[in-house]
Amino acid sequence: MAGVTQTTARPDPLTLLRDRWRDRSPGLGAGLLGGAVAGVLGLASCAALVTLLWISSPYPDSGPEGALHVAASLWVLAHGAELVRADTLAGVPAPMGVTPLLLVLLPVWLLHRAARDATDPGDGVGLAVGSGVGAGAAARLAGESGLRDAAPPPVSSRFAWVGVVTGYLSVAAPVVVYASGGELRPSLWWTALCLPLVAMGAAGAGVWTAFGRPGGPVGRALRVLPRDLRELMVEPDARLGAATRAAGAGAAVLVGGGALLVAVSLVWHGAAAQDAFLRLTEGWSGRFAVLLLCLALVPNAAVWAAVYALGPGFVLGAGHVVHPFSSAPAPLLPPFPLLAAVPDAGPGTPLHWAAGSVPLVAGVVVGWFTARAATGAPVAGAAAGPEGGAGAGDGAGVWSWRRTVWAAVVAAVLCGGLVALLAAFAGGPLGSAGLARFGPVWWQAGGAALAWVVVPAVPVALVVRGWRGRGAASREAAGASVPEVAPESGKAAEEGGRRWGWASVRVPSPGRWWKRGEGGDAGGAGAAEDEDAVPYGLYDDEDGDAPYDLLPADPPAEPPSRG
Incomplete structure (x- = not known):
């Protein structure tokens, strides 16, 4: 035993650095990879099409390098950038700026898909926590199921968006440099303007879609307007x-x-x-x-x-x-x-x-x-x-x-x-x-x-x-005396020989507490036929369909106050 030396296993410093970087910027790595893959797939599609046409052409004037230059320029054109044709009869470079709109759909769809997948890892945990709308529900669900520690860190929309755009532009930069050596070359000014704008816009739409298209960002953007x-x-x-x-x-x-x-x-x-x-x-x-x-x-x-x-x-x-x-x-x-x-x-x-x-x-x-x-x-x-x-x-x-x-x-x-x-x-x-x-x-x-x-x-x-x-x-006048009650949304409790309950009333909104006579089925299908049912108060709910756990299980003795 004297010759035994106890050692402590220490993790690799690179592993610690990678884990720390992943915890501090969740979604950035997936965004970088997704953006790069989107760029490569779009470029490969154009290259495959141009190469197929070049091989099948009976007059292949240029070699494979010329076909690849055309494919790279065509991919840049799909982002709205203007091309310049150097080989002209007058010897003066001529611009070509008519972008086929159907061609634009490929990079936009790939960017949108990459940003959406980088924001939502597929299990819904990061999406719910990062959205702000369902964050509380997701946290309660994770706490009740005991899976909070096993859940991945919440995906940051900001990091996911930056990752996708950066990964995509890292593929686009060498492609633009390569295409500049061909006879049909991209205009550097238009490329520097259009390529980042398309990447940022499509990736932003993908992140927005992953979060359920909330209206909060739009409202914050409109704060510059007068009230x-x-x-x-x-x-x-x-x-x-x-x-x-x-x-x-x-x-x-x-x-x-x-x-x-x-x-x-x-x-x-x-x-x-x-x-x-x-x-x-x-x-x-x-x-x-x-x-x-x-x-x-x-x-x-x-x-x-x-x-x-x-x-x-x-x-x-x-x-x-x-x-x-x-x-x-x-x-x-x-x-x-x-x-x-x-x-x-x-x-x-x-x-x-x-x-x-x-x-x-x-x-x-x-x-x-x-x-x-x-x-x-x-x-x-x-x-x-x-x-x-x-x-x-x-x-x-x-x-x-x-x-x-x-x-x-x-x-x-x-x-x-x-x-x-x-x-x-x-x-x-x-x-x-x-x-x-x-x-x-x-x-x-x-x-x-x-x-x-x-x-x-x-x-x-x-x-x-x-x-x-x-x-x-x-319709409102007809339903004022007999409101339409959701059959599945009622709760009842016994108090003083009378039945009480609440229901989510869809016409009109918001929901109301209802006072029931004996034998009435509060909140059920027979609630509308109960002659003793009278409105007892209101609860505030913007959508008129509040979840059950947001309201008390038993009705109060006095009418609940609004707000």
């Missing part, structure tokens, strides 16, 4: 989310209507489109490449057609504007199938003017969605007033006409901004001089969308609000 304006937009009657949904529906109708216009025009000019498709190339691989390019540019064509229906139209080079009242297509355009859908040169006809029905329908849709929000959202404690809440004659939860008009105007502004953003991405230069501009002008598209949408949206919202408001008021 009155912020209350009109967010609290509590004209929530910004309702206007955003209406604006999204209007923009979707505009783009969908534009796609329908493109399809009709292609069918009308079917012979010209087929001739352009066959004239571009003779090999099947080349025609397959042209077909893929046309598919990638279909969303661009839909946006162009939507702006055409709005009135400003689009340009096909300097001095060649196409809109419903006249069309002056450029005479030196290449034979491309989608360009065959451009209206023939000359003044507009009633058939071209009929395209104005697309923005008209979009305005009606925005008004309808606004009216649905105005009559479908319950307003807690809404009192009759000239400026807020539900006015006189309105049903419970029905916005006043001023708030409805304001919500419709906000939705129209958001719709115009969204259309302007799509127009800016859908167009760009295809060269210099006469080819310096292709597509719609973003500020003209946004202004026209605002004007077209706000004119029908406001009266439609008011009319539909009045129609649905009367129905809501009649």
Whole structure:
């Protein structure tokens, strides 16, 4: 025993450092890995497609290195960055900035998925604790099950977002450097601007989705606005989310209507489109490449057609504007199938003017969605007033006409901004001089969308609000004496020979305590038929459906006070 020396096992310093770094920044490592994997997958998809087309091409002028340079530049173009073509007849580099919108979906989806997975590890523990909304419930659940010590540390949204963006940009940086050596190279200025913005925006949307799309960050971002304006937009009657949904529906109708216009025009000019498709190339691989390019540019064509229906139209080079009242297509355009859908040169006809029905329908849709929000959202404690809440004659939860008009105007502004953003991405230069501009002008598209949408949206919202408001008021009057009680939400207790209980009453909100006669089933299905049931008090609950453990198990002897 004298020769035995006791030693203490000490962990590796690198292991201690790694564990300490992981505990202090949970989610950063997963975010770095997820962002890097997203970048590699997007680049590999572009490289595989370009390499397949290069191998199958009967005229492979460049070697594999040239194909890889094109793949890297194409991946950078998918982020909205502008490319520069160095090999031109004039010897002057020519920009190429028309980004296929369908190509943008790949990096955005990969970034969104990586950020969502890095924020939510899959067991829901980090998500609930970090969200702030379900943090208390998750903590109680972990404490009751005895798994608090075994649970992983909560994932920080900030670290997850930073990790995904950093990992993605660490892959993008060498790719940009490599692509700069090809004939089709990315513009460094546009790359430095667009790539980080796309990465930060898509990753932020992924983190937001992982936390259940809470409205807290939006409210904090709007604190810079004046208080009155912020209350009109967010609290509590004209929530910004309702206007955003209406604006999204209007923009979707505009783009969908534009796609329908493109399809009709292609069918009308079917012979010209087929001739352009066959004239571009003779090999099947080349025609397959042209077909893929046309598919990638279909969303661009839909946006162009939507702006055409709005009135400003689009340009096909300097001095060649196409809109419903006249069309002056450029005479030196290449034979491309989608360009065959451009209206023939000359003044507009009633058939071209009929395209104005697309923005008209979009305005009606925005008004309808606004009216649905105005009559479908319950307003807690809404009192009759000239400026807020539900006015006189309105049903419970029905916005006043001023708030409805304001919500419709906000939705129209958001719709115009969204259309302007799509127009800016859908167009760009295809060269210099006469080819310096292709597509719609973003500020003209946004202004026209605002004007077209706000004119029908406001009266439609008011009319539909009045129609649905009367129905809501009649339903409320019918349910005032016999409220609708959730059958599964009651609790009962015996006290003094009478039965008491509480229930979550859905019409109207919030929930109420009910006093029951003998033999009544408090909170059950027969509660509405109990003639002795009378309202006994109120409890405050914003959603009108508070969990059971937030209320006392036994009713108090006196009416509970509010707040």
